Amino acid sequence: MLALREMLIAFRRTPLLSTLSITTIAFSLFAFGLFGLVALNIRTAIAGVEERVEIRAFVTEAAAPEGVAAAMGDIAAFPEVATVTYVTPEQALEKARRELGEFEDVFEEGILPGSIEVRLKPGSRDPGTVRAVADRIESYDFVDDVRFGEEWVAKLYRVRTVASVVGLALGGAFALVAIIIIGATIRMAVLARSREISIMRLVGATDGFIRLPFLLEGLVKGILGGLAALLLTWLASSLVDTYFIDTVFFDSSLALLGIAAGALIGLLGSAVSVGRHLRRV
Amino acid sequence: MIRFFNVTKEYARGGVALKDITFRVAKGEFVFLTGPSGSGKSTLLKLIYLAEMPTDGEVQVSGLNSRELRKGDVARLRRKLGIVFQDFRLLEDRTAEANVSFALEVTGAPRATIQPKVSRLLTQVGLASKSHSYPRELSGGEQQRVAIARALVNDPLVLIADEPTGNLDERATRGVYQLLREINASGTAVVMATHNLELIRRADYRTIELDHGRVVYDSADTSLPRREAR
Numbered sequence: 001m002l003a004l005r006e007m008l009i010a011f012r013r014t015p016l017l018s019t020l021s022i023t024t025i026a027f028s029l030f031a032f033g034l035f036g037l038v039a040l041n042i043r044t045a046i047a048g049v050e051e052r053v054e055i056r057a058f059v060t061e062a063a064a065p066e067g068v069a070a071a072m073g074d075i076a077a078f079p080e081v082a083t084v085t086y087v088t089p090e091q092a093l094e095k096a097r098r099e100l101g102e103f104e105d106v107f108e109e110g111i112l113p114g115s116i117e118v119r120l121k122p123g124s125r126d127p128g129t130v131r132a133v134a135d136r137i138e139s140y141d142f143v144d145d146v147r148f149g150e151e152w153v154a155k156l157y158r159v160r161t162v163a164s165v166v167g168l169a170l171g172g173a174f175a176l177v178a179i180i181i182i183g184a185t186i187r188m189a190v191l192a193r194s195r196e197i198s199i200m201r202l203v204g205a206t207d208g209f210i211r212l213p214f215l216l217e218g219l220v221k222g223i224l225g226g227l228a229a230l231l232l233t234w235l236a237s238s239l240v241d242t243y244f245i246d247t248v249f250f251d252s253s254l255a256l257l258g259i260a261a262g263a264l265i266g267l268l269g270s271a272v273s274v275g276r277h278l279r280r281v
Numbered sequence: 282m283i284r285f286f287n288v289t290k291e292y293a294r295g296g297v298a299l300k301d302i303t304f305r306v307a308k309g310e311f312v313f314l315t316g317p318s319g320s321g322k323s324t325l326l327k328l329i330y331l332a333e334m335p336t337d338g339e340v341q342v343s344g345l346n347s348r349e350l351r352k353g354d355v356a357r358l359r360r361k362l363g364i365v366f367q368d369f370r371l372l373e374d375r376t377a378e379a380n381v382s383f384a385l386e387v388t389g390a391p392r393a394t395i396q397p398k399v400s401r402l403l404t405q406v407g408l409a410s411k412s413h414s415y416p417r418e419l420s421g422g423e424q425q426r427v428a429i430a431r432a433l434v435n436d437p438l439v440l441i442a443d444e445p446t447g448n449l450d451e452r453a454t455r456g457v458y459q460l461l462r463e464i465n466a467s468g469t470a471v472v473m474a475t476h477n478l479e480l481i482r483r484a485d486y487r488t489i490e491l492d493h494g495r496v497v498y499d500s501a502d503t504s505l506p507r508r509e510a511r
Contacts (some may be wrong), residue, residue, distance in 0.1 A: 195372075209387060
């Protein structure tokens with residue numbers, strides 16, 4: 001209670017410094033949030049493309065429908081497989097005519113074979129898994145050929161890997177910069193009150209007692225900064241969404257995580273700054 | 282109550298500040314600590330309230346031993362001491378009353394006891410009518426009285442005063458000194474560092490003189506050469 005009052009006194013006494021540190025925290029987290037937003041959107045885009053990874057097994061004309069049906073049951077039971085559908089020669093023809101309208105005349109009845117279309121579960125769409133599943137499907141007698149756009153899948157995965165690595169590195173750098181800047185502003189706040197700290201010590205305040213208002217202050221500044229950063233990021237996202245391309249925004253748990261990160265950085269930054277200061281005086 | 286056993290204090294860069302100091306201060310005693318600037322008066326006082334630790338030797342204050350300190354001991358010791366400085370060290374953004382009550386709040390005193398005690402102390406130091414004034418609205422002497430009131434909140438065993446009249450004019454000096462004598466008369470020991478030889482000469486309190494970090498005179502110690510307090 002007393003710590004809360006001391007914290008409010010500190011806010012009131014140094015409104016400029018308090019506002020400055022909240023703004024600094026907000027903009028540091030905003031930069032990090034923007035980066036996170038870009039990473040999230042790239043990820044979502046890649047995930048959308050990934051969903052199109054499919055294996056298509058062409059069935060020989062001589063295949064017995066019962067055999068195909070039984071095999072489809074087997075395939076559906078593979079742990080990597082999400083859905084299995086049979087595309088009849090007629091459906092294939094119709095689809096081809098629809099998608100390649102200008103060649104409509106080229107497609108004659110019976111020109112396209114029937115096929116089994118296999119979609120994989122998320123997490124099983126990497127080139128290795130796709131190839132393994134394709135090989136297993138190919139081992140059925142009635143399967144003539146298996147296609148899954150091998151090169152395309154490999155390329156997609158390279159892009160995904162590069163995006164993840166770059167994302168981690170940049171994200172780490174942004175987070176580090178945010179922590180350093182926030183730590184510095186909190187240090188300023190502590191130094192601005194060093195006289196008060198020394199007086200508190202003289203009259204017999206324990207280190208824990210001295211620390212508490214600063215920790216609270218750091219926590220509150222972190223939360224306020226986090227909220228401001230979230231608002232800024234949302235505004236930026238809305239602008240891009242309105243004028244440029246569709247974007248995905250953080251869901252509520254990610255947003256909460258961002259605010260929690262602000263709170264944690266504020267708290268830890270204060271703890272480190274006050275701790276160092278108390279050890280020195 | 283305060284005992285120094287062969288205390289030496291060296292600073293990494295500043296050299297020897299105190300050399301082989303041994304003395305004791307009894308309950309209720311009034312001791313002047315004098316000597317030229319840089320003779321080690323402030324260092325000696327800092328060793329009493331354990332803001333500094335001896336490089337060698339041992340300091341005992343109110344049952345606490347500088348060799349056997351645990352976490353929180355220093356904070357607890359400070360609550361049994363009152364400390365006053367030449368520059369008052371008040372919080373500028375709080376009233377006289379708040380400056381005094383702050384010292385009580387910091388120690389976790391029950392809320393109900395704070396207000397009456399603060400009023401009583403401000404009355405004792407003669408500032409009852411200025412309890413809502415901020416330090417900048419008070420004269421130097423008045424600010425020092427607030428600092429003394431603050432030092433008294435925990436009913437200290439010892440009041441440590443480092444040049445308490447150093448920034449005050451003669452009139453204010455007399456007032457503050459008189460207040461310290463009254464506090465001493467009610468049983469609190471006072472250790473006061475001062476340059477003011479006039480004060481020392483007029484009273485017949487024990488005087489310890491330091492020079493270059495050594496005790497060169499102690500009016501209570503017959504083994505040291507006796508000489509007239511300068």
